[in-house]
Amino acid sequence: MDDTAGVRSHDGTARQDGRRCPAPGLEPAHSPRKVLAHGELLRRFVEGREIRPVHVRLDITGPSAISPPESRDGTDAVGRGTGNSPSESALPTAKAASLLRGFAASGGRAVTFHGIRETTRHPGYAAVCDAGHEAGLRLGLVTDGSRLGRPDTAECVASTHTWVRVTLPAGTEAGFRAGGRGTGRTTLASLLDDVGNLRQSAIDPDFRIGFHYVITEGNRGEILAAAHAARESGAHYIRFDTGPYADRAGAAPALRQAALLEDDAFEVRLPRPAGGPDGDTGEARFGRCHYSRFTAAVDSGGHLSPCPRVSPDPRYGLGDVAADGWPDVLAGAARTAWQATDPRTTALCGSCSYRPQNELLELLLSGRVALDDALGAYAAEVPSTLHADFL
Secondary structure, eight states: OOTTTTOOOOTTOBOTTSOBOOSSOSTGGGOGGGGGGOHHHHHHHHTTOOOOOSEEEEOSSOOOTTOOOOOTTSOOOTTOTTOOSOOTTSOOHHHHHHHHHHHHHTTOOEEEEOOSSOGGGSTTHHHHHHHHHHTTOEEEEEEOSTTTTSHHHHHHHHHHEEEEEEEOOOSSHHHHHHTOOOTTOOOHHHHHHHHHHHHHHOOOTTOEEEEEEEEOTTTGGGHHHHHHHHHHHTOSEEEEEEOTTSOHHHHHHHHHHHHTTOBTTBEEEOOOOTTSTTTOOSOOOOSSOGGGGTEEEEOTTOEEESSTTTTTOGGGOOEEHHHHOHHHHHTSHHHHHHHTSOGGGSTTOSSOTTHHHHHHHHHHHHTSSOHHHHHHHHHHHOSSOTTTTOO
């Protein structure tokens, strides 16, 4: 572990009040068009040459036989109940470390840790992160934040991570307690402190940490309080999403007020409009899962899938990268067959999570949009893409 964790000396990032200005903002980093930051990869794609994923979403904890399923309100189930202790379903530390080294050797650049259960509860989390970091991978983490205050976890994250997104279930201490976020869950106040401390101590000059607030009927009344709490914590941002059972219109006034809290050091990301790219319910305009050639998912058994939405469903398994290695699986028959399949005809792909990316890639592949024109326009609009490798 880097013994400089807790010391950050990048010039130009500090303000007199101790907060750091995020520059550039996060919108391009979350845009479906971010794939245009990878000109050489896109050229290989358009020319029909081999490309390998540069980003993988990895679950090293796996499911627990006694873990409750994801809640109906759309919030994460990690950290809930009693199913959070390490179990046989977790990917062993040595295998996880080897998997990341192999991914880097095969052209991988970035890893997002995001599991069915809380990832940082894996007993070898720090060792796995060290292995990935030493192999040259950039690391991101989706977490409930329950262990960010532990010295070992805090040091690991500060030394090796590029970004952290923390699930925030409420905006007040009472609402936070009522969320029942599991044994050992920190208080809201301590979670806010942990986030602020990590913003100050992280080594990576591109480090970003913020909150993800899924709006439900139960927490809709704490939207503004959550935004205030996130801003005062020192987080870079708060991102609001509407759960499937939330009243989008009813949340609008509070969201408008929350947006006013944005400044040069704090970003407020509102839910996409229902009619936006993610809400468009018209016929999808692509015939192949092109995006799975650029990014993929691996479950705690080491099985590769096209994306997190279908992982770990065995119907979408493309091979065991933990056992067989990345080169053989990426060149294998299962992945080749998937790339020739129209995903719209499969059980879980009726509403593709990466539809905008797939439609853009279809336009480029067909020649209806010239690659050089697209790359030039994107470069003019976004000269430097934050977290470009996290596709």
